Amino acid sequence: MPRKDQDLLDECERVLTQARGRTEACEVYAVNRTRTPVRFEDSRLKGAETTDHNRIVLRVVVGGRLGLATTTQTGEPADLLEKALANATFGGPCGFDFAPPATPTPVDMFSPDVPDYPLEFLLGIGQEIVDTVRDYDPRVLVSVEAAHGTVTTAVATSTGFRGVQARTEFSLSGWAELTEGQNFLHVGRFVQSGRPDIDRERFQAGLVNSLRAARRNVPVRNGRYPVIFTPYALADLLGPVLASVNGQAVERGFSPWRQRLGEAVLDERLSIYDDATMSFGAQSAGFDDEGIPTRRLAIIDHGRLASFLLDLRSAAALALAPTGTAQRGLAGAPAPGVSNLLVAPGDVPAERMLASLQSGLVIERLQGAWAGNPYSGDVAGNVDLGFWVENGEITGRVKDAILSFNAFEVLRHGVMAISAETDRFAAWTAPWILVDGAAVSTKA
Amino acid sequence: MLSPESLLKEAVRRPGAEYIEIRVENSEITRIEFRGPRLDLVSQSAEFGVAIRVLVDGAWGFVSSSRLDDLEKKVDLAIAQARSLASRLTEKVTLAPVAPVRAKVPRLPGEDPRSVPLETKKNLLEDYNRQILGFGHHVKSSQVRYFDKATQLWLATSAGTYIEQEKIDLGGSLTAIATRDGETQMRSVGFGSSADFGVVRGHAAEVARACEVAEALLDAPMAEGGEYTVILDPWLAGVFAHEAFGHLSEADSVYQNENLKEIMRMGAVFGPPILTIYDSGREPGARGYLAYDDEGIPTGRQNLICQGRLVGRLHSRETAAKMGEPPTGNARAIDYRFPPIVRMRNTCIEPGDASFEDMIKDIEDGFYCRGSYGGETSGEMFTFVAAEAYRIRHGELTGLVKNATLTGNVFATLKNIDMIGKDFTVFDGAGGCGKGGQMPLPVSHWAPHIRIKKAVISGQAGGK
Numbered sequence: 001m002p003r004k005d006q007d008l009l010d011e012c013e014r015v016l017t018q019a020r021g022r023t024e025a026c027e028v029y030a031v032n033r034t035r036t037p038v039r040f041e042d043s044r045l046k047g048a049e050t051t052d053h054n055r056i057v058l059r060v061v062v063g064g065r066l067g068l069a070t071t072t073q074t075g076e077p078a079d080l081l082e083k084a085l086a087n088a089t090f091g092g093p094c095g096f097d098f099a100p101p102a103t104p105t106p107v108d109m110f111s112p113d114v115p116d117y118p119l120e121f122l123l124g125i126g127q128e129i130v131d132t133v134r135d136y137d138p139r140v141l142v143s144v145e146a147a148h149g150t151v152t153t154a155v156a157t158s159t160g161f162r163g164v165q166a167r168t169e170f171s172l173s174g175w176a177e178l179t180e181g182q183n184f185l186h187v188g189r190f191v192q193s194g195r196p197d198i199d200r201e202r203f204q205a206g207l208v209n210s211l212r213a214a215r216r217n218v219p220v221r222n223g224r225y226p227v228i229f230t231p232y233a234l235a236d237l238l239g240p241v242l243a244s245v246n247g248q249a250v251e252r253g254f255s256p257w258r259q260r261l262g263e264a265v266l267d268e269r270l271s272i273y274d275d276a277t278m279s280f281g282a283q284s285a286g287f288d289d290e291g292i293p294t295r296r297l298a299i300i301d302h303g304r305l306a307s308f309l310l311d312l313r314s315a316a317a318l319a320l321a322p323t324g325t326a327q328r329g330l331a332g333a334p335a336p337g338v339s340n341l342l343v344a345p346g347d348v349p350a351e352r353m354l355a356s357l358q359s360g361l362v363i364e365r366l367q368g369a370w371a372g373n374p375y376s377g378d379v380a381g382n383v384d385l386g387f388w389v390e391n392g393e394i395t396g397r398v399k400d401a402i403l404s405f406n407a408f409e410v411l412r413h414g415v416m417a418i419s420a421e422t423d424r425f426a427a428w429t430a431p432w433i434l435v436d437g438a439a440v441s442t443k444a
Numbered sequence: 445m446l447s448p449e450s451l452l453k454e455a456v457r458r459p460g461a462e463y464i465e466i467r468v469e470n471s472e473i474t475r476i477e478f479r480g481p482r483l484d485l486v487s488q489s490a491e492f493g494v495a496i497r498v499l500v501d502g503a504w505g506f507v508s509s510s511r512l513d514d515l516e517k518k519v520d521l522a523i524a525q526a527r528s529l530a531s532r533l534t535e536k537v538t539l540a541p542v543a544p545v546r547a548k549v550p551r552l553p554g555e556d557p558r559s560v561p562l563e564t565k566k567n568l569l570e571d572y573n574r575q576i577l578g579f580g581h582h583v584k585s586s587q588v589r590y591f592d593k594a595t596q597l598w599l600a601t602s603a604g605t606y607i608e609q610e611k612i613d614l615g616g617s618l619t620a621i622a623t624r625d626g627e628t629q630m631r632s633v634g635f636g637s638s639a640d641f642g643v644v645r646g647h648a649a650e651v652a653r654a655c656e657v658a659e660a661l662l663d664a665p666m667a668e669g670g671e672y673t674v675i676l677d678p679w680l681a682g683v684f685a686h687e688a689f690g691h692l693s694e695a696d697s698v699y700q701n702e703n704l705k706e707i708m709r710m711g712a713v714f715g716p717p718i719l720t721i722y723d724s725g726r727e728p729g730a731r732g733y734l735a736y737d738d739e740g741i742p743t744g745r746q747n748l749i750c751q752g753r754l755v756g757r758l759h760s761r762e763t764a765a766k767m768g769e770p771p772t773g774n775a776r777a778i779d780y781r782f783p784p785i786v787r788m789r790n791t792c793i794e795p796g797d798a799s800f801e802d803m804i805k806d807i808e809d810g811f812y813c814r815g816s817y818g819g820e821t822s823g824e825m826f827t828f829v830a831a832e833a834y835r836i837r838h839g840e841l842t843g844l845v846k847n848a849t850l851t852g853n854v855f856a857t858l859k860n861i862d863m864i865g866k867d868f869t870v871f872d873g874a875g876g877c878g879k880g881g882q883m884p885l886p887v888s889h890w891a892p893h894i895r896i897k898k899a900v901i902s903g904q905a906g907g908k
Binding site for chain 1: 485507510521526566627669700827853
């Protein structure tokens with residue numbers, strides 16, 4: 001086992017040993033993240049960074065109550081324990097058990113050459129993106145971050161789980177900005193992976209093609225139109241779905257799907273997976289942040305609600321098995337979340353999908369669509385980057401228009417086609433989806 | 445912990461860089477959260493780390509770590525990284541000159557959250573939570589969140605600045621959640637301070653009102669989309685100032701963009717003569733309060749729009765040098781994990797002379813929007829969602845509507861502000877601003893009521 005992995009597991013073990021005698025149950029989670037990004041801002045190389053951060057989270061159960069404390073400092077378990085114990089005296093009832101012994105799911109997620117890539121490698125990738133976009137139009141300002149890193153996590157529980165895992169990370173974000181008078185255009189791409197397998201040509205072409213499609217603004221009239229959601233805008237379309245399968249929303253009764261496990265909720269051509277077991281995915285893991293082995297989890301299987309996303313607490317509350325999808329943020333408390341999200345492709349070539357549109361829209365980014373109540377399915381967003389299609393061809397950019405739709409309705413009854421091709425956005429892989437039933441309103 | 449003063453002063457003298465800046469942060473964070481009847485989280489976090497930023501041959505190097513050991517090696521790593529960029533640089537970063545500062549800044553006077561026992565905090569929040577859950581009707585759930593953060597911050601630079609600061613940041617939200625037939629509506633009460641735990645107390649009346657609004661929203665019709673005269677309450681007016689104009693004032697969005705420089709030229713008209721917007725770090729208690737920014741620059745009040753004309757913008761030392769303007773103390777990092785970037789502090793709209801009566805009396809058909817669930821901006825486009833909104837007909841408030849989203853073009857909307865209230869309101873919430881992956885940064889926005897003509901409300905399509 002590499003030194004860092006062993007150190008992290010040892011640290012967990014030390015904290016656990018201290019906590020054991022004074023608690024009914026305890027769990028230690030430790031993470032180390034190292035990251036090296038280089039940054040280009042407005043087409044200019046600006047700087048390089050190295051970050052190396054630790055975090056240790058201790059959860060204890062005393063008198064059936066849960067207490068939590070976190071620290072960024074290794075080697076000071078006594079202070080951490082005292083805080084967790086103090087918190088447990090006021091804490092809420094625990095209601096679940098920490099992870100039992102288990103073998104982590106075998107997943108390819110560490111690419112040993114990644115941590116050793118020289119800065120020059122990242123600089124070359126960044127420069128290439130800047131140059132390609134500026135070759136298209138030198139007025140465009142291009143900001144790029146190219147980064148690699150390693151995330152090592154360890155979990156140890158008094159109920160017998162021990163695990164440590166390391167994954168490598170590689171990410172590329174590109175942001176192209178063109179302002180002409182008071183007309184602002186921003187085009188972005190962002191891809192995360194476990195290794196530098198990102199198709200750079202496709203990434204660059206994506207930026208340039210979107211810039212080209214937005215070269216002129218075209219008017220749009222109020223009405224209902226078919227809309228192609230690109231993989232980059234899928235979070236806007238799927239937001240209500242992901243909110244409604246989250247175990248916390250199900251447990252608390254907010255999710256409209258809380259009683260519908262196994263039932264058809266979306267179009268039967270739609271399948272959505274959360275797959276932490278994917279080889280070299282950006283969020284791949286053999287066990288989740290609570291020590292539950294991961295699996296390829298079907299959330300929506302041919303339109304059927306196949307599983308919720310659960311952590312230990314929501315699983316216990318719903319009397320279901322945990323799904324290996326617990327994640328932790330800075331506060332240290334786990335919550336259910338998606339890792340590598342996959343939306344299954346369909347059978348229509350993306351080009352034919354576009355060609356089939358008499359008149360309609362292509363959406364790359366909505367603004368403000370996250371706001372409002374996701375459990376109603378109602379989504380309304382300002383078209384931040386979208387294109388008008390006439391007779392199968394993009395004619396220009398649509399601005400000052402609001403797109404509104406009900407996500408549950410359009411994904412159940414309005415899916416017209418799903419593309420055979422997919423693209424990556426952050427840790428997601430998804431096709432283009434053509435839906436009917438979205439309304440456009442403009443002020444004119 | 446022991447002061448790292450001598451360690452830092454030594455390390456900023458490493459050879460090979462034009463500029464070295466080291467920031468050490470030691471923070472304690474307490475979080476308490478109720479979700480429904482359940483106390484979901486009681487946690488304490490100890491956050492410690494160091495941020496090293498160097499400028500070498502016009503390129504930035506940055507190293508951040510949770511450990512202070514081998515500090516000089518870390519500085520050398522930052523220098524080596526920056527140096528390796530030299531051959532690809534097309535333009536060198538320079539910094540606006542500043543006078544060195546030596547200062548010790550104690551925490552602001554007020555009730556220190558660290559002096560309040562955890563049990564007292566929990567009980568106080570539990571009372572609010574019980575109040576929400578005891579409201580009855582369709583208010584069936586709640587979310588009560590609280591945090592406080594106490595920070596010791598040390599900053600040393602190779603230019604001779606050495607500053608120690610003790611900071612407090614705290615905030616919370618008390619949310620009533622009403623549910624009926626699969627529909628969920630909510631309304632929150634927020635509070636926040638950079639000084640005083642006392643702001644957590646005394647919200648029972650507002651909580652009662654939040655419960656009533658959440659309940660009433662279940663029966664409210666959707667807002668009809670269209671173009672209207674709209675009155676924004678002080679909270680939403682502040683969000684508007686922050687989202688719609690504040691971000692455009694951040695010089696890092698302008699300083700390398702020739703076209704935008706032309707649009708954002710000093711003296712350009714952005715609004716009516718009644719409009720004055722400023723950003724300030726000098727209001728004790730505001731969550732945007734800041735004695736010195738993370739480059740060690742003393743903060744002040746920076747006017748952005750004065751009587752409708754652009755008069756200033758927000759700078760770091762880098763953007764200030766490039767634009768030939770003085771630094772404004774707006775370089776901020778959310779914590780030791782990040783380098784400072786240009787950010788707002790407390791962004792305010794100066795009061796005018798209109799009363800609410802004046803504003804509403806001649807509106808035939810419009811909206812009164814209160815509170816916000818947050819907003820978003822990208823250049824000239826902005827969107828934010830009102831927490832509650834009322835239709836105005838014939839000069840009077842009529843019924844509550846839901847899903848009123850205010851959206852539009854920044855430049856057009858600013859120019860359409862036609863009345864500004866005299867009721868400048870000091871109020872802080874628990875949220876924060878996000879930019880460049882750094883979120884949430886404590887900011888404030890204080891404002892009076894404002895009225896905007898031809899504002900775009902997006903709600904149900906097919907309205908006016």
